[in-house]
Amino acid sequence: MIGYSLFGVAASRQAEESMGGSVDDGNDFTIKQIEWDKLFELSREQAVTALLCDAVLKLPKEQRPPKEVLFHLVSMSDTIENDNRVRHEALKSFHDTVMKPMNLPCVVVKGSSIAVRYPNPLHRECGDNDIYTGRDTGRLSEKLNSLGIAVDNKDPRHAAFSFHGVDFEAHTYLLYHNDEPEWTPVPMGSTGLWHLPIEEETFFLAKHIEHHAVFFHEMVRIRDLVDWCMLLRSPDFDFRRFRDLKRGSDVEYFAELMTSFCNLTFGLEMDCQLPGGLSADDFDKLYMQCPERHPSAIVRVARRSGKYIRYQRKYKILYGQSMFRRFYFRNIYVALRNLLYR
Numbered sequence: 001m002i003g004y005s006l007f008g009v010a011a012s013r014q015a016e017e018s019m020g021g022s023v024d025d026g027n028d029f030t031i032k033q034i035e036w037d038k039l040f041e042l043s044r045e046q047a048v049t050a051l052l053c054d055a056v057l058k059l060p061k062e063q064r065p066p067k068e069v070l071f072h073l074v075s076m077s078d079t080i081e082n083d084n085r086v087r088h089e090a091l092k093s094f095h096d097t098v099m100k101p102m103n104l105p106c107v108v109v110k111g112s113s114i115a116v117r118y119p120n121p122l123h124r125e126c127g128d129n130d131i132y133t134g135r136d137t138g139r140l141s142e143k144l145n146s147l148g149i150a151v152d153n154k155d156p157r158h159a160a161f162s163f164h165g166v167d168f169e170a171h172t173y174l175l176y177h178n179d180e181p182e183w184t185p186v187p188m189g190s191t192g193l194w195h196l197p198i199e200e201e202t203f204f205l206a207k208h209i210e211h212h213a214v215f216f217h218e219m220v221r222i223r224d225l226v227d228w229c230m231l232l233r234s235p236d237f238d239f240r241r242f243r244d245l246k247r248g249s250d251v252e253y254f255a256e257l258m259t260s261f262c263n264l265t266f267g268l269e270m271d272c273q274l275p276g277g278l279s280a281d282d283f284d285k286l287y288m289q290c291p292e293r294h295p296s297a298i299v300r301v302a303r304r305s306g307k308y309i310r311y312q313r314k315y316k317i318l319y320g321q322s323m324f325r326r327f328y329f330r331n332i333y334v335a336l337r338n339l340l341y342r
Helices: 002-019 033-045 049-057 066-100 112-113 134-146 198-215 222-232 239-246 252-268 278-289 298-310 312-319 321-338
Strands: 107-109 128-131 158-163 167-173
Touching: 002 222, 002 252, 033 049, 033 066, 049 066, 066 112, 066 128, 066 134, 066 158, 066 278, 107 112, 107 239, 107 298, 112 128, 112 134, 112 198, 112 222, 134 158, 134 167, 134 198, 167 278, 198 222, 198 239, 198 252, 222 252, 239 252, 252 278, 278 312, 298 312
Parallel strands: 128 167
Antiparallel strands: 107 128, 158 167
8 A cells, every 4th residue: 555655556566465355446345443453553663654554545535544544544644754854943943053063964864864765754654863973973972062962972984862852873884794885875955964975875874774683683674674765765876886886785685685586576677786695585485584573582592593494595685694603693693793892
């Protein structure tokens, strides 16, 4: 439904197959009350409730959910819009009162930067404001402390603080394995804010999604997939430059696999260069099917190890090495290093 709403006719086949019937002609397109309730809860877990609401409101009235479900969707969408307004106003105020007097660009990453690619930017759910401050992070922390704003510097990658009741993270580094490129921020329209060029933003997003999926064993959310589509489908997106950026990195093939999965899921035809031995379904198996975190470390290790063994050939194509080497030899080191800074 979300794919059909955002991407139009091209996604209608997926809407029909997943929901039963056609969203165009209305034939046999019915969902029971309990299914609507589950769909609403799932949209909240996947951070796409406002997008689901947009899709539902495009349905013929006879195919829309019961009034109580529709009320929850509209109410939640209003809340998301208001939260985004508050978050964005805090971002602009932070730029005007802190960054501008310091003669520093306020470089937005994720959040508002990706939201501008959406039909309705206020319907892209965001948590905090992420900005890139690079070598100026220490200087910014000192300035915030002088203003009486507490700064948490426990994580060496970023400084965390609250401004006007909104959480911020000022990043010294955006990536995770000492593979930071030279970012080249550009003005973000006429907002006074800055952001990364779209290909750099996409590269960072791929690294961010892949890191959380592998290191934290988190399922890739639908919001992440929609973000990905919005960036790649933008008219100013340069696939050649993006491939130059990711060439030789640990997301070189991950990014292509995610694109292939988005094409399959949303019925799109985005440019994709998937290496031999991988198919779109592999993304679902490797990055979407993640059980809830078990309280026992032994169980977590057993589950992860079993998955690594079962799909070892797929992982070898993606990373050029086994996941035991990639995760246990590399990421545990990073976790222990970060722990020492706390």
